[in-house]
Amino acid sequence: MANNQYKADIGLEVHVELATRSKMFCSCAVVDPISAPPNTAVCPVCCGMPGVLPVINRNAVELAIKAGLALNCQIAETSIFARKNYFYPDLPKGYQISQYEYPLAYDGFMLIRTxxxxxxxxxxxxxxxxxTGKLTHMNENGETYSLVNLNRAGVPLLEIVSEPxxxxxxxxxxYSHELRLLLRWLGVSSGDMEKGSMRFEANLSMRPVDCEELGTRVEVKNLNSFRAMELAILYQMKMQEETLSRGGKVEQQTLGWSEANNKTVVQRSKEDANDYRYFPEPDLPPLVVDSPWLQAVKASMxxxxxxxxxxxxxxxxxxxEDIERLVEEKENVRFFEDCLAAAPALNPKTIVNWMLTDLFAWLNINGKAIDTVDPKLFVQLVEAVxxxxxxxxxxxxxxxxxxxxxxxxxxxxxAKGLHQISDNSLITSLVSSVLQANPKxxxxxxxxKETLANWLFGQVMREAQGKANPQVVKTELQRQLDAMK
Ligand SMILES: [Zn+2]
Incomplete structure (x- = not known):
């Protein structure tokens, strides 16, 4: 019953690491977060040394524009980088360069299917x-300490904020699946959640269904998998609903999701934006995306x-269902469309059936990617059938x-003599010899006993060593049986 009394309003903030080769404001390489030795892809800029100057990564801007266009956003002709000031050991500069009042993209929407x-x-x-950099919290023999790895410091991020x-x-x-699909589709990000390339935060509030005004919201951070997001949101919806049902008040706070305990835990009371003392980054000029640049990016979509x-x-x-299986990976779409181009006379459905069943099964079993298969050979096989x-x-x-x-x-x-026997006279004689051999x-x-027709069909196919055209055999068998009636 309580389910119908309250309604949730949920917004997502998604941090996406852009798939650039170098960092946002320096020429350090973006390296694999797991395999690269710590603190090997760093320089004075991303370490926050005094007296260095950041330079905007043009490729990061283009990827961000692509994402903005895919999300139906307005792209600002002029956007401004700002300093977000706070202290944390993974942020040696003491501030993060971000965009605040004047973001690159705004006022968009995404269509989701439910x-x-x-x-x-x-x-x-x-x-x-x-x-920012990454901290690893250690605990050895009761001694706790943290390790700082700055390889990630300065990697370009796009923060995408939805309305609730x-x-x-x-x-x-x-929403999250579709967003990940779009970003991967455009090559904006790997979307690899296990490596932290895509990180979710949810803000969530509940209100009585007949109330216009949004309730007090909490933020839940560290949602690093779709599963964690689902569990954390369901948990918070239940908690808030219980609080509201007994007349209590929801507190505005920032929570983390504890995978180990399957519950949200309080991180801190919510800070306001003015705690960060944002101001325009004095070391960077305004980011100007002029019309020719924007048109060129549009044309490349x-x-x-x-x-x-x-x-x-x-x-x-x-x-x-088939369409989703194709579209979920851009490589699948490319392969499918290469097949269509190579065999325009084939029915697309026939290609898809072979692709999604037998071909995918083989790829799965053998751990191979679809781009290892030649679409021209593949359609030759489909055509042969x-x-x-x-x-x-x-x-x-x-x-x-x-x-x-x-x-x-x-x-x-x-080489194997596998040609199907479609020769009618051969099939006619195969069928009549099977009927003569099995009078009972x-x-x-x-x-x-009509099911025996199937059995007789099986006998003919066995005689033909599986090479007979089953349709022709069926028709001929029926014709001869009918003639005996
Ligand atoms: Zn650097």
Missing amino acids: SQGEKRIRVRRAHLEED DMHTVEEVLA PEMPAAKRARYAGEMGLNG DEGVINQSTGKEVLVEMLESGKTPSAIIE EVQSYLAG
């Missing part, structure tokens, strides 16, 4: 900033997932051999 239909989630802003337009966990997950989905459903009649040169089950065998050996399907079919079964069939 069981309740399509929904528009407004995106308030997307701004550029730099990442989401009301259910389903909507939050739909690929066809987006939403357009692909519409085209695959409309022109090709693919079903929703489609044209009846080999039957479906032989096709599966040829596919595996093709993938393992790299030989063309026609070479494999030729034929009699039972004629007496009404």
Whole structure:
């Protein structure tokens, strides 16, 4: 009953590491956070030494513009970098360069698809900033200390802030998945959550369903997986609802998600923006994105997932589930479209069926990526089955051999004599010899035991060593049986 009395308003702040080769304001390489030795990709700029000057990474700006365009944002002609001042051991400068009053992108939205239909989630802003270093907290023999690794300090980040337009966990997950898809699609970020390339924070408040005004919000940080996000939001919704139901007040605070305890834990009472004493970064000029630059980035945008989905459903009649499996990886789409180009006469559905079942199964088992497969060879195989040169089950065998050996399907079919028997006179005689050899079964069939038709079909296929065209065999078998009635 309580479920219907309160409604949640949820917004997400997502930090995304941009897929640049170098850092946001210096030429240090962006290195793998796990394998690179600590503090090896650092320089005086990202270490925060006095007297050094930051320089804006042009590629980071372009990736951020792409993300902004994909999120239907306005792109500011002039945006301003600002210093966000606070002290923490992972931030040697004592401030983080971010954007505050004048972000690069603002006033956008993203469409998400849920069981309740399509929904528009407004995106308030997307701004550029730099990442901090990373602390590792150690505990050895009761002694605690922290290690500082500055490899990550200065890595370009895009912070994407939504309005609190989401009301259910389903909507939050739909938004996050779609956002990750878009960013990966554009090559803006790897979206690798295990490596911290994409990090989520949720703000959440509850209010009585008949109340217009939003409730007091809490922020939940450290949501480093979709699962953690789902659990943390459900947990907070339950907590706040309980507090409100018994007439209590929700406190404004910042929480962390504790994976170990499956609960949120208080990190600190919420600081306000003025605690950070933002001011424009004096060492950087305003970031100007003029019209030619913006047009050039626009022109470089690929066809987006939403357009692909519409085209695959409309022109090709693919079903929703298959479309999602294609669209979830850009490499899948590329492969599929290469197949279409190589075999325009084939039905796209036939290509998709072979791709999503047998090909994907083989790739999974063998731990291979789809870009290791030649789409031209693959469609030759699909065509061979489609044209009846080999039957479906032989096709599966040829596919595996093709993938393992790299030989063309026609070479494999030729070498093994796998051509399907579609020769009608041959099939006619195969069927009649099977019927003559099995008079008892034929009699039972004629007496009404119809399932024996399948058994007889199996006998003919076995005689033909699996190479007969099953459709032709079926028709011929039925014709001969009917003639006996
Ligand atoms: Zn550096």
